[in-house]
Amino acid sequence: MELVYEWFRELYQTTGINLPFIYDSYDRGRLIDGFLTTVELSLICLFFSVVIGIIGAWLQGSSFTWTRRIVNGYIQLFRNTPPLVQLYFFYFAIGSMLPRVETEWGGQAPMLGSFAWAVISLSFFAGAFNVEIFRSGIEAVPKSTVEAAESLGFSRFQIYRDVTLPLAIRVVLPSLNNNLVNLVKTTTLAYAIAVPEMLYESAQIWSDNVNVPEMMIFLLIAYFVLVGILVWGMNRWERALKIPGFGS
Amino acid sequence: MSWSDKEPMISVRNVHKSFGDFEVLKGVSFDVMKGEVICIIGPSGSGKSTLIRCINALNDINEGSILVEGLEVNDPKLNKLELRKKVGMVFQQYNLFPHKTALENVMMAPIRVLKEDKKEVETRARALIKKVRLEGKENAYPGELSGGQQQRVAIARSLAMKPDVMLFDEVTAALDPETVGEVLVTIKELAEEGMTCILVTHEMGFAREVADQVYFTDQGLIVEHGPPATFFENAKDPRTRQFLSQIL
Numbered sequence: 001m002e003l004v005y006e007w008f009r010e011l012y013q014t015t016g017i018n019l020p021f022i023y024d025s026y027d028r029g030r031l032i033d034g035f036l037t038t039v040e041l042s043l044i045c046l047f048f049s050v051v052i053g054i055i056g057a058w059l060q061g062s063s064f065t066w067t068r069r070i071v072n073g074y075i076q077l078f079r080n081t082p083p084l085v086q087l088y089f090f091y092f093a094i095g096s097m098l099p100r101v102e103t104e105w106g107g108q109a110p111m112l113g114s115f116a117w118a119v120i121s122l123s124f125f126a127g128a129f130n131v132e133i134f135r136s137g138i139e140a141v142p143k144s145t146v147e148a149a150e151s152l153g154f155s156r157f158q159i160y161r162d163v164t165l166p167l168a169i170r171v172v173l174p175s176l177n178n179n180l181v182n183l184v185k186t187t188t189l190a191y192a193i194a195v196p197e198m199l200y201e202s203a204q205i206w207s208d209n210v211n212v213p214e215m216m217i218f219l220l221i222a223y224f225v226l227v228g229i230l231v232w233g234m235n236r237w238e239r240a241l242k243i244p245g246f247g248s
Numbered sequence: 249m250s251w252s253d254k255e256p257m258i259s260v261r262n263v264h265k266s267f268g269d270f271e272v273l274k275g276v277s278f279d280v281m282k283g284e285v286i287c288i289i290g291p292s293g294s295g296k297s298t299l300i301r302c303i304n305a306l307n308d309i310n311e312g313s314i315l316v317e318g319l320e321v322n323d324p325k326l327n328k329l330e331l332r333k334k335v336g337m338v339f340q341q342y343n344l345f346p347h348k349t350a351l352e353n354v355m356m357a358p359i360r361v362l363k364e365d366k367k368e369v370e371t372r373a374r375a376l377i378k379k380v381r382l383e384g385k386e387n388a389y390p391g392e393l394s395g396g397q398q399q400r401v402a403i404a405r406s407l408a409m410k411p412d413v414m415l416f417d418e419v420t421a422a423l424d425p426e427t428v429g430e431v432l433v434t435i436k437e438l439a440e441e442g443m444t445c446i447l448v449t450h451e452m453g454f455a456r457e458v459a460d461q462v463y464f465t466d467q468g469l470i471v472e473h474g475p476p477a478t479f480f481e482n483a484k485d486p487r488t489r490q491f492l493s494q495i496l
């Protein structure tokens with residue numbers, strides 16, 4: 001390992017290409033933390049945005065007009081405003097209205113930290129698109145299939161869970177895939193409220209080392225790989241869900 | 249409510265049904281005794297599907313009453329599950345769950361809806377698949393089966409709920425001619441075992457063979473009915489005679 005670090009120090013001295021996050025243990029540490037924070041933020045937001053999509057699409061089928069209106073209002077609001085503004089709104093507007101809590105050292109701290117606000121904000125942002133995506137899948141399920149389930153005594157909830165949703169997911173996987181890729185890319189916005197994710201930590205490194213181009217190239221590659229892994233996973237899932245003789 | 253099998257199992261009284269301004273059923277009445285097989289024939293659009301869909305509450309009715317083993321289908325407080333446990337239905341387009349194998353299609357409702365033990369249900373489901381002569385196709389998906397095979401799975405799926413009466417809505421109309429026979433054989437065996445059946449069909453030869461009563465509908469009314477021998481040989485109403493002459 002030492003040899004590798006030495007090589008990169010050499011590289012810096014001879015060519016000026018400075019990658020301190022490889023040879024410097026402090027920079028390496030913060031970049032790894034940033035990377036892990038990005039992965040964690042992405043996974044949690046992916047999960048909640050899909051849950052919001054599934055529940056929202058269910059509520060859109062409600063027989064209560066107001067339930068449907070609220071869900072539609074939510075979708076419009078989050079689709080038609082910039083995610084950065086949403087993030088600021090949650091963090092600064094709502095965050096400042098919440099009571100502050102005592103920390104264990106007797107100080108005062110906000111009830112929710114920036115990471116929690118990023119999770120909430122980004123999950124609702126991607127969730128709004130997911131609701132629409134799942135809804136389009138549900139509409140593609142033939143009414144006659146639903147009626148067959150009804151005639152077998154399935155309740156509305158059982159039909160959604162056992163028939164509509166499993167069929168809808170198969171139809172919408174490509175667009176879901178798209179939206180989740182966008183979500184991972186959008187996690188960089190959390191930088192704006194100082195969530196120590198990968199972009200944030202990289203910015204710390206480049207302001208200490210003045211190696212902006214190197215960090216930028218690193219970031220592009222890192223996100224490219226992260227998104228690649230997600231797409232690969234989604235494609236595997238799509239294949240696993242494939243039903244012989246169904247769809248094309 | 250108590251019902252004894254001396255009384256009609258199904259009692260349809262003066263049923264009116266409109267879609268918007270369009271009155272599809274204009275006062276239909278008939279009775280079905282336990283073990284009886286009745287066939288409903290009539291021109292397309294005369295309300296046959298609507299009529300049998302009303303019997304298991306897939307459509308509501310505007311006026312009149314439908315009693316199924318003493319259960320009032322038109323009662324707003326009706327427990328639909330109670331009704332649907334009694335009434336099985338098979339559709340023209342089979343409407344199997346495409347993401348489930350033949351065996352799973354048959355097992356799903358007893359497990360999910362009746363919460364029965366999975367092992368017992370599986371034994372019963374395998375027996376039913378054998379009964380409809382699909383042994384060896386347990387693990388095939390609907391998309392891998394022919395229309396006739398899918399329709400027999402649909403019949404098995406309905407029977408798995410142990411219904412007291414079976415509704416068949418033109419179940420052979422979408423099939424290739426060579427697979428019509430295998431489905432009719434299955435239905436005929438059911439009828440011979442004493443299952444109460446209401447069949448909408450265009451298979452006149454079949455109706456003549458299995459029916460206890462044949463009903464002819466036209467423009468939302470029952471024009472005439474009788475045992476097959478009388479009905480097919482001595483139809484009285486000119487509309488019936490014209491229809492029979494076209495179709496025979």
Ligand SMILES: Nc1ncnc2c1ncn2[C@@H]1O[C@H](COP(=O)(O)OP(=O)(O)O)[C@@H](O)[C@H]1O
Pocket residue numbers: 267272290291292293294295296297298299
């Ligand atoms: N859900 C519906 N909405 C509006 N009209 C309908 C609906 N279902 C059936 N109809 C109309 O009711 C009439 C009877 O239909 P149906 O019961 O399917 O007849 P049949 O099965 O005898 O061919 C048709 O004119 C059809 O267009």
Ligand SMILES: [Mg+2]
Pocket residue numbers: 296297298417418
């Ligand atoms: Mg019809």
